Amino acid sequence: MKTFNIAIIGCGNVGGGTAKILQEAARELKKRAGGKEIKIKKIITLHPRRQAGRYGLPIELFCSCKEEISALQSDAFIKEALKDPEIDLIIETIGGSSGRIHNLHKSILKSGKHLVTANKAVLAKHGSSIFDYAKKQKKSVGFEGAVCGAIPLIKVVQDSFTGDLINSVAGIVNGTSNFILSRMSDKGAGFGEALKLAQKLGYAELDPSMDINGTDAANKLKILIQLIYGIPATEQGFEVKGITNVSKEDFMVAKSLNSTIKLIAFAKKEGGKVYACVQPAVISKQDYLYNVNGATNAIKLDAKYSGGHLFVGQGAGSIETGSAVVSDVVFIAKHGYIKDITQSAGPVKHSLADFNLYPASYLLIIKTKDTPGVIGAVGTAIGDVGVNIENVAQSIISGDGWYLPVEVSKCAAKQLDKAVALIKKRKPKLIEEYKYIPIFK
């Protein structure tokens, strides 16, 4: 039977893990691919020798056996691969969301090859254009590795929830921020201290901004919303809050309520509108997400007919994400292009609504002074904007501040802004700072 030839462009963390599995499990993969031998014809990377050593790969698989090659040489190798009629599929694992990468994706499909990538940034930035182009070219795009690493969420949404209507999705989808928040929760560390440790241990990159400002989580959520609700990623503007403003005191308050704080990616359909956000949220001890730590990702999914689901697995890692990339390669090697597989679960178009209007329960934390009348003033103001208070817990004292925790029933964030404005009008000044964090149950 015919060999199924592939090229890998970019042999870093994910590309290296992918190549390693393709080499090591070749015999099993052949059987799974209906007897087709999946063969790496070429790995293109700027550092062939170093990456061959790092991932235990034969140097013969690489575009060159030199120590390193120039960007110009790499481009020439890519052009050669695109022209090679023997290559059936190209894996892009360079990463980044530049126009250059998007153009590479198009060139791969234009040259009549299938595309597999784990690059969430470029898929989120360029929306559905690459999926549409693939359909036109009758080629497949595999991107299982782009969302939550090894958790098979993409195929599950595409092919398994087709007999159902997904109401909501909520979960922990970024390992770096999760590591930092776990550390702050467990050890009472401040944000800066926890970040430094994460960098030291390799959980955070030197420039961790994409992870800690929520962009990485938002990219994954955009891809999911596109699949589930059919809203192209480019048309999605939702609120993204990172974890940089989560304080030691927030954790002290959360802990006093038998809860912790996690960065949550959230989307929920209500009445034709989809409310979405990425932001730190209060998670109670009873919730499975409470105990999810480090690189583990966990997604809760609620569907109209089948009810609640939970998917947990490794959200990052070279070999873990590599296994998801390889599953795409095997699927395409076996089935070829089987019609528009990218969009099976997201046909009915919805529109995105402002999360600040979504009725969520909130934990309002008010930094105040131990003055008589504070609770009365806060309670009155919240009542005046028509919001019910569930619980006023004991204040937490930290440094020079008193932090008053107020749990409120479902309301729009905008109502809380109004309540705080009312309290701020009072003399003497009662509020020094405040924040509210959604409580996801």
Place this chain on the structure above:
Amino acid sequence: MKTFNIAIIGCGNVGGGTAKILQEAARELKKRAGGKEIKIKKIITLHPRRQAGRYGLPIELFCSCKEEISALQSDAFIKEALKDPEIDLIIETIGGSSGRIHNLHKSILKSGKHLVTANKAVLAKHGSSIFDYAKKQKKSVGFEGAVCGAIPLIKVVQDSFTGDLINSVAGIVNGTSNFILSRMSDKGAGFGEALKLAQKLGYAELDPSMDINGTDAANKLKILIQLIYGIPATEQGFEVKGITNVSKEDFMVAKSLNSTIKLIAFAKKEGGKVYACVQPAVISKQDYLYNVNGATNAIKLDAKYSGGHLFVGQGAGSIETGSAVVSDVVFIAKHGYIKDITQSAGPVKHSLADFNLYPASYLLIIKTKDTPGVIGAVGTAIGDVGVNIENVAQSIISGDGWYLPVEVSKCAAKQLDKAVALIKKRKPKLIEEYKYIPIFK
């Protein structure tokens, strides 16, 4: 675009839920099926009017609008459906593992129609013969609803773990027995009492034997083992213990060790051999499975490259299982027959080994008397057969018995039998009864 016509044979719990979704979500399903309208052409059941009422379905969809029809009439309707060239797919939701059902499956495929079923019993009994026959006929067999209801485990194993090698699978896959054990654990109820309540609340059938003797769980495990390890269900003989012998005292002992007892379906590959069993096992409070109650199913899956995974969802229920059946229908309506999709993850053939030889940790519970020397005798005998003791906990006193809990390190069950034989030789008699329960971590 062409209509995709289906017939449903059997309109009970699962068939009714399936039909309801197909009717209610017709618009969304059409888009997901690539524009093909999925139309119920005929529902065949012995009680058309009653079932139409129960599931809110138009009587016109049924084979007849009479109160009930005879088995002979039903057979005639089935024959008619098999001959109808307009019908593309037939859903079998009669249930049961009789030769008649197996023959019906073959007739459906022989008549050139795709088959979808949630019938685990017949698939486990007849092994891979129906999959092989479907391949020959170039027709698809969908059976997502057969294992763990709404959890999309079948497609996940078939298509998502193809880039990996699954080491082990372990989980709670039977809601009835799980309800009974949860009740015994929470309320200290005896088995009989908990079973009666389960029957009263509709969690257990009048004849609950398939659920409580482990057969239902074993059927699901057989299908999974076939997919994962390529061992035909008919060639699988593994130990199946139900929950009828789990006692109040077992729960008292487990509780004293911060654990509980759950019926676990388990399979693990080690050195080319697959060890499998269905039996009650000790599950600690730290384990996610500890808190899984009622009809919820939970499966832990461990794979070579991607590590640990957890899948949780509703394992039973009319509409929940129906959603899994419908996902198969949509997939087939959209893609038709796309080569042997039934076996993608199970190509390398393994063989099944005796679980009694598998090195597991065990909780040994010895019913004894408060006699001096018991712990010494037990400890000596266990040491004599080469097994390490992890912990000897405090005895539980219940009725006239003393129950001594001994946790031992990984060993084969056969070694424990030898140890007990050694203790039994002693005079005076020290052991009245004993049992050992694997500890799954």
